[in-house]
């Protein structure tokens with residue numbers, strides 16, 4: 001603001017100095033005497049009035065103004081980037097701290113759009129706002145200069161400027177509404193890009209590339225139309241301004257000359273002042289349009305941030321200490337229902353995981369196995385019932401704290417586009433080289449040592465440069481490296497061959513007595529070696545016990561055993 005005010009002052013005083021300068025030039029050329037009101041007043045005050053002195057001052061003011069403008073523009077850009085980065089970081093942090101239950105119901109593409117596009121638009125809008133303030137400040141300086149030259153002409157200009165603003169008010173509303181439509185078009189663009197990228201393999205296999213391209217074309221066409229509509233509006237107001245401006249300028253001059261008989265030097269300076277004011281007024285109007293166009297992006301980003309805040313997961317500052325349990329993890333009559341579903345995904349579930357034992361959870365697809373895992377690791381909060389870690393109720397900020405003691409290997413593994421080493425260290429940043437080797441061996445992932453770059457091998461985007469089974473073993477090694485209190489394996493060996501699965505099962509058995517393990521899986525070997533097997537059906541526990549006990553409950557003959565294995569498990 002200070003730089004803007006100073007730049008405005010230099011501009012205003014620079015332009016006012018033109019009057020004595022012109023008067024001095026005129027005097028030197030025509031009368032060789034000091035003539036002109038302003039020049040005479042300056043001479044009376046003892047200020048030098050020579051042309052070269054006045055020219056020197058004008059030049060100095062121009063240099064000062066150019067320097068101030070440079071500093072202001074640089075500062076504006078720095079502020080714009082700081083604002084964008086701060087908003088992005090805050091939004092991202094709020095997103096990461098939102099409740100998982102709520103996050104599962106949201107569109108990822110909307111979140112990506114807000115982080116990438118909307119916040120960028122806000123930054124651009126902010127820069128236009130700063131530009132608008134600077135323009136208004138310079139306009140104010142010109143206005144003061146103009147008033148001191150002729151208040152009548154200035155009043156005329158002021159009234160006509162107000163009328164122009166009134167005429168263009170419809171276009172400001174249009175800018176706001178086009179900004180809202182652009183937000184929608186951007187969100188749909190983001191969704192199309194994300195879905196298309198995720199489905200490229202399938203599109204190629206099904207020969208559906210052209211339908212993907214058509215969808216993409218349709219989305220970019222909508223986006224293009226929005227941007228062209230805004231550009232059309234902006235250019236139209238520019239043209240209208242130029243036409244109105246030139247007409248008015250001629251009108252002011254004629255009025256100044258014929259009605260109010262203004263001195264030539266003053267009139268010429270007025271021409272310069274208004275000649276500069278009109279384009280500046282025009283750019284202020286356009287800057288305002290750009291601000292209004294970006295305003296919906298700010299509203300959308302704030303709405304999303306508010307939603308993140310409302311749905312924030314409870315946290316505590318000192319929640320970094322891992323929780324150690326001595327006896328058991330217990331679920332008592334736990335129920336959970338996803339928003340928008342008409343039946344619970346888990347209903348009145350009670351079970352106990354004794355510490356350092358292995359529990360296998362089985363059941364049909366959709367029976368509630370992953371939901372159970374999410375509740376056990378504190379990712380979801382139960383609607384009713386209790387989850388107890390020994391005697392401590394797993395609730396509030398404790399849920400987040402507990403997750404530090406849990407490792408989870410999901411069905412769809414996640415790897416960063418980074419080296420194997422860095423992917424592993426994500427599990428435990430303090431792990432030594434020996435720890436890494438031990439974890440990889442335990443997870444049957446010694447294939448890493450045969451790779452040309454070994455631990456420094458880059459895995460590619462999402463781990464594409466590794467096979468499905470290799471990815472699973474790396475992710476398992478990463479989980480083991482964390483040395484968790486509770487290890488949850490959700491179909492974690494589904495992509496492995498028999499030999500590697502056997503080795504991992506062996507590794508898990510070796511952990512027996514060291515950590516509590518929950519395995520979600522259908523495969524018989526896992527079930528046979530588990531301390532207890534829990535069978536879920538439509539969100540309820542329908543059988544519980546050792547594998548042998550479950551088999552006996554279903555009849556001991558070979559045929560029914562096969563049926564259990566094939567149909568139910």
Ligand SMILES: Nc1ncnc2c1ncn2[C@@H]1O[C@H](COP(=O)(O)OP(=O)(O)OP(=O)(O)O)[C@@H](O)[C@H]1O
Pocket residue numbers: 104105338339341345363364365366367368369370371372
């Ligand atoms: N994010 C979600 N939003 C709404 N409903 C969900 C969500 N996730 C799961 N569900 C529903 O909850 C129920 C249990 O799902 P869950 O993923 O726990 O089953 P699962 O036994 O792990 O299935 P699978 O073996 O196929 O992975 C299903 O009816 C499912 O449709």
